Amino acid sequence: DAMVIQNPRYQVTQFGKPVTLSCSQTLNHNVMYWYQQKSSQAPKLLFHYYDKDFNNEADTPDNFQSRRPNTSFCFLDIRSPGLGDAAMYLCATSREYIGTGDQPQHFGDGTRLSIL
């Protein structure tokens, strides 16, 4: 059974048109992460939430924002997508931060975003 669920699997939007990607989890994990993976590249962390505390990576563009209305759901909002934002977006969760022991991240299947 899928534990980290991303919707939709494929998303097409127009240049400059806001888009929202969704992630939900049934694991009741405290931490939720969003990664961007461009073609033939490694995933790169955009930001993460610990519960409701938001943590942005220093080089994440201002165009990217996130919301976490409750433990189960987290959204990635791209305000004005450019052609360079076409990528696979991966959501992951972990129960806690690493300092409390082994806390592997569990990934969803991703949403592939195309920009027209």
Added chain:
Amino acid sequence: GEDVEQSLFLSVREGDSSVINCTYTDSSSTYLYWYKQEPGAGLQLLTYIFSNMDMKQDQRLTVLLNKKDKHLSLRIADTQTGDSAIYFCAESSGATNKLIFGTGTLLAVQP
């Protein structure tokens, strides 16, 4: 700095062993991970190793860690065509469990 490197491509015959190598630079990494990514899919956690261990075995998978050389390897015994995928190593960085991924190794298994 944070930098994780892997060879780009590995080709093996079905039934042979595969060894995928990874080097990392953050000596403070607590855990090191191996993920598998099939085409168009997300990342599947395969296995991970705590930094004070030098070996971990899990069925067909063996992870070796040389902390002195900052070298990690994943050995897949009796490689099958279903093992064809991209394999990413990753190190945990800092207190927030941020993952720094390697460049990925494409494993091609020939029947």
